Every structure is written in structure tokens, then in C-alpha cells.
Amino acid sequence: MSIDRSKFKHRGPTVLRGAQMDRSTTDQRLLDSRGPSDWVHTDPWRVLRIQAEFVEGFGALAELGPAIAVFGSARTKPDNPFYDKGVKLGRALTEAGFAVITGGGPGAMEAANRGATEAGGVSVGLGIELPFESGLNQWVDIGINFRYFFARKTMFVKYSQGFIVLPGGLGTLDELFEALTLVQTQKVTSFPVVLIGVDYWSGMLAWLRETVADHGNVSPRDLDLIHLTDDLDEAVAMMVAARAEHGTEPGSGETVDDPQQPE
Numbered sequence: 001m002s003i004d005r006s007k008f009k010h011r012g013p014t015v016l017r018g019a020q021m022d023r024s025t026t027d028q029r030l031l032d033s034r035g036p037s038d039w040v041h042t043d044p045w046r047v048l049r050i051q052a053e054f055v056e057g058f059g060a061l062a063e064l065g066p067a068i069a070v071f072g073s074a075r076t077k078p079d080n081p082f083y084d085k086g087v088k089l090g091r092a093l094t095e096a097g098f099a100v101i102t103g104g105g106p107g108a109m110e111a112a113n114r115g116a117t118e119a120g121g122v123s124v125g126l127g128i129e130l131p132f133e134s135g136l137n138q139w140v141d142i143g144i145n146f147r148y149f150f151a152r153k154t155m156f157v158k159y160s161q162g163f164i165v166l167p168g169g170l171g172t173l174d175e176l177f178e179a180l181t182l183v184q185t186q187k188v189t190s191f192p193v194v195l196i197g198v199d200y201w202s203g204m205l206a207w208l209r210e211t212v213a214d215h216g217n218v219s220p221r222d223l224d225l226i227h228l229t230d231d232l233d234e235a236v237a238m239m240v241a242a243r244a245e246h247g248t249e250p251g252s253g254e255t256v257d258d259p260q261q262p263e
Helices: 026-032 038-061 081-095 108-118 149-159 170-184 198-212 232-245
Strands: 008-011 014-017 067-071 099-102 123-128 142-146 163-165 193-196 226-229
Touching (some): 038 142, 038 149, 067 081, 067 108, 067 170, 081 193, 123 149, 142 149, 149 170, 163 170, 170 193, 193 198, 198 226, 226 232
Parallel strands (some): 067 163, 099 123, 163 193, 193 226
Antiparallel strands (some): 008 014
């Protein structure tokens, strides 16, 4: 029986082909463990793997400087208008002095990475092990493949000064609402969250205001954390304003303490 060598899977930094490919993920195996004593033998090793992912991520991104995370669907095709917007967005962020961080996949992520690379900027991709993962897109200059979602999400939050969200599905919504939750609960310093695509996102925002907020499950003030626009220049300007507010210059990678603030 012949093996299709064109099909492969990333497991962290490891590439698997043919019979070596499996359909489960590292996260799935961690969360599905149910044996009465298997944790004694497997979890200590997993802890080392988790630690290694954090060490690798921190080491690769520590000197990145000001960066913006761009989220969006992996299913966005090159002929989709939002792919073109993603390219233009990546270029505009680069011209404003930011590195661009995406999930490293195809679609809208590829578009933003492409725009950053073509503009001569720093293009980062944080990939994740998935059952049919195709690897990092060709426009990624700094790429890290993660086994665990939570390690990958930490890198997005730690090294991004703002989030710009193109139309996307469940993964994009997960990243969006996690960012909003961290800001709302003051787990991170407040940073701008911008949605690109008025027609696409308006229904969700209306539901949040008219149903979720009306039921008292979210404060209307919390919804002010989200900015909706179709204007890429406006989105980038918000990122630049936030950078100035927090005292970070392009390429510094450090935040300057406000002398008026108490220690």
C-alpha cells in the first residue's frame, strides 16, 4: 500500500508522516486521561513538556518589541475581500512600527503575516498541534509550534499590545473573548481590541448589548472594550495611541514606568 507523503502533521516541533500520524492531539490526551494511577507515570513528563513550551516561547519572543496580534479565520480564501484587508493590515502595522503576531495558519492569518513580511516587518506565527494541521504559512519569519493551547495563548497575551480581529469562527471567538475576559478582570493591563468588519460583527455585538447585558450578565461598560470598524487606518491608529499611552517605543520591548504613578 502506497503512502501519501504529501500529508503530514506537526506535533510540537516534530513532523509526522504516513503511519506515524495520529488523529488525537496532546491537549486531548492530557484532558482525556482517566486511569486511576496513570498520572503518576505520565503527568511529570507532561509538566516538563509544558515547561519547555513556555521556555521556548519566552526565549523566542523576549526581544520582539511592540507587537499586535491579528486573529481571523483559517478558512478565508485569497479571493475573499478580508484576505486583502489582512494583507493591508499587516503592512500598515509594520509601517507603524509593530511586529505582527498571528496563529501562523492559512487564511486571514496568512494574509496578515504576508503583509508584514512584504513590508519588511517582523512576522510571527504561533502554531498549534491540530488533527489536520498543515504547519506554519510561508510568510512567517519567527515561528513556534505549540502542543498546548494554554501555552500558546499565554504568548499572544504576553507579547501583544493589542488585538485586531478579522472575521472568523470558533477559534477566533475563543481568542477574542479570552482577551476581553483578561482585560475585564484586570488580569492584564488594558489594551485595545478592534473588530474589523461592521457587517460581520454587528449581530454579535447587538446580541451582547440587547440580550446578555439586558439580563445583567455583562456590564454595558465592559462592551466599551470592543471597538468596531471597517477602517484599517482607524484600527492601527488605536494601536499607536495605546503604545504611546503605555510609554513603549517601537523596538524597545520595554514599558517605561510613569513617574506619576506610585510604586
